[in-house]
Amino acid sequence: MIWDFEHYNNNIAIIDDTGMFLSYGDMLEIRKEIGLAAEGRCLVFLMCENSVGAVAGYASFIENGIVPVLLNLHLERELFDCLITTYKPKFIWSRTDMADEYKKYGGSSVYSRFGYSLFKTSFGVDYPLNDELCLLLTTSGSTGSPQFVRQSYSNVRSNAESIVEYLELTSDERPITTLPMNYTYGLSIINSHFMVGAVILLTDKGLMQREFWSFFRTEGATSFGGVPYTYEMLEKLRFFRMDLPSLRYMTQAGGKLTPELHKKFAEYADNSGKKFIVMYGQCEATARMGYLPADKSLEKCGSMGIAIPGGRFQLIDGEGKAITEPDVTGELVYEGPNVTMGYAECGEDLIKGDERGGILRTGDMAKFDGEGYYYIVGRKKRFLKIYGNRVNLDEIDRMIKAGFDNIDVASAGKDDHLYIFLTNESLANDVREFVVEKTQLNPAAFRTIIIDEIPKNDSGKTLYKELAKFYE
Amino acid sequence: MTNLEKYKKAFVDALEVSENEVEGLTYQGITAWDSVGHMGLIAAIEDAFDIMMDTDDIIDFSSFEKGKEILGKNYGIDF
Numbered sequence: 182m183i184w185d186f187e188h189y190n191n192n193i194a195i196i197d198d199t200g201m202f203l204s205y206g207d208m209l210e211i212r213k214e215i216g217l218a219a220e221g222r223c224l225v226f227l228m229c230e231n232s233v234g235a236v237a238g239y240a241s242f243i244e245n246g247i248v249p250v251l252l253n254l255h256l257e258r259e260l261f262d263c264l265i266t267t268y269k270p271k272f273i274w275s276r277t278d279m280a281d282e283y284k285k286y287g288g289s290s291v292y293s294r295f296g297y298s299l300f301k302t303s304f305g306v307d308y309p310l311n312d313e314l315c316l317l318l319t320t321s322g323s324t325g326s327p328q329f330v331r332q333s334y335s336n337v338r339s340n341a342e343s344i345v346e347y348l349e350l351t352s353d354e355r356p357i358t359t360l361p362m363n364y365t366y367g368l369s370i371i372n373s374h375f376m377v378g379a380v381i382l383l384t385d386k387g388l389m390q391r392e393f394w395s396f397f398r399t400e401g402a403t404s405f406g407g408v409p410y411t412y413e414m415l416e417k418l419r420f421f422r423m424d425l426p427s428l429r430y431m432t433q434a435g436g437k438l439t440p441e442l443h444k445k446f447a448e449y450a451d452n453s454g455k456k457f458i459v460m461y462g463q464c465e466a467t468a469r470m471g472y473l474p475a476d477k478s479l480e481k482c483g484s485m486g487i488a489i490p491g492g493r494f495q496l497i498d499g500e501g502k503a504i505t506e507p508d509v510t511g512e513l514v515y516e517g518p519n520v521t522m523g524y525a526e527c528g529e530d531l532i533k534g535d536e537r538g539g540i541l542r543t544g545d546m547a548k549f550d551g552e553g554y555y556y557i558v559g560r561k562k563r564f565l566k567i568y569g570n571r572v573n574l575d576e577i578d579r580m581i582k583a584g585f586d587n588i589d590v591a592s593a594g595k596d597d598h599l600y601i602f603l604t605n606e607s608l609a610n611d612v613r614e615f616v617v618e619k620t621q622l623n624p625a626a627f628r629t630i631i632i633d634e635i636p637k638n639d640s641g642k643t644l645y646k647e648l649a650k651f652y653e
Numbered sequence: 654m655t656n657l658e659k660y661k662k663a664f665v666d667a668l669e670v671s672e673n674e675v676e677g678l679t680y681q682g683i684t685a686w687d688s689v690g691h692m693g694l695i696a697a698i699e700d701a702f703d704i705m706m707d708t709d710d711i712i713d714f715s716s717f718e719k720g721k722e723i724l725g726k727n728y729g730i731d732f
Contacts, residue, residue, distance in 0.1 A: 414688060423708060624669055625685070
């Protein structure tokens, strides 16, 4: 449906940090087996980790026309229950050793490989799936909403092809995973490298672990991607002094890197004969919308670049009119074949067709310079990126209100720092713990601030702007 | 403050654990000690002892005990 594995039959496709590997030819065989076990197009919950089992399952589903919902393997239990009862998938593809977790949904295994099993659920409901629907992803990966982004086959294919083109990918590449595959940016790396028959190095080990760097060196990784926080960690790790001869390029997305850090990495790349490519994207546009070509990385520091091949950016003002002058801020609108079909909120939405017509209002405020390079300057919507994860502030407020009776709360913040404003000090610890548990993000991102009163206007609407003085 | 007190305080501050919980802690043993927590912890330890740790030491710093060993061996900090 997306890739031509036959063409790369003898190439290695994936290697994981336990030494397990599969060729593209092996992937074709597994595809056949999974196709037989699943008996036709249906919905599958794919519980993701960066392992051979998860990735081989993913590719097999896509190529069999089976629609996977990509979820974190360690997704919070309550949210998993909410999602599975909302969408009633026919199967769950997850780790065999987690079988007990799925017993209450039926959960007998019909196929097992590489430590993963296809568990058949007992819902007995098959929501009709739109013919174009390729896969479903969450936008935040946390915060309790059953909303998925609906990506079509042509979305995934066109975005992968575009990435191959602007990163000039070939079968020689060996990207190493630094991001979860259920995260749109992590998935785009897998999708684009399968396109060219490259080797993907799979690990769930992090930058802060020796095992990650051993695997990196042993397998000769040529590239990795990172969110802003990844680059902060790399700096902390004295990355600039590390000797990594196999490394060719690094990409950055998932939020805006500070111009200082952008400059440091661009200079490092420039001095060491590597490339540093800042990019811009959203799950709603499959993954990628913009990139800053490596040779402009220093000159256009702080910019996220230009539209990817096949796409187009435009800025619109408050009245929806196009902005034609440089250095004027407006909402960024993207047009391209990778603009996704829309959202799903429930099983009945899976039959829906394309609702966007190839145009996405990003919700990001941007400007462009005299040469047409774009700079993100802010956001229209109330959300933050925390360690690269989108966190919707209104959803956080709703969640806290649902979890605590009669609580007065408002959350606000800047990327990587979320502040929860409360009036009742005795609840502060409980609320913070609650949010940490729900979002599954490191507690360092969350602070509570006690104030006398949550500022509101006459009609009772929270005045979030007035909260900024407490943390800026 | 003794070196051990300083060392423990870095864990308490960076990982939000109580002082009697720090011994025996391991990387990824608690949710707060993930890669994000690790960066905060290393920063806290560097501040507390006024040192700059090497990459190898940062990625080898996998437990409360191992950390003590690294600081003792490579940075002359005695406990």
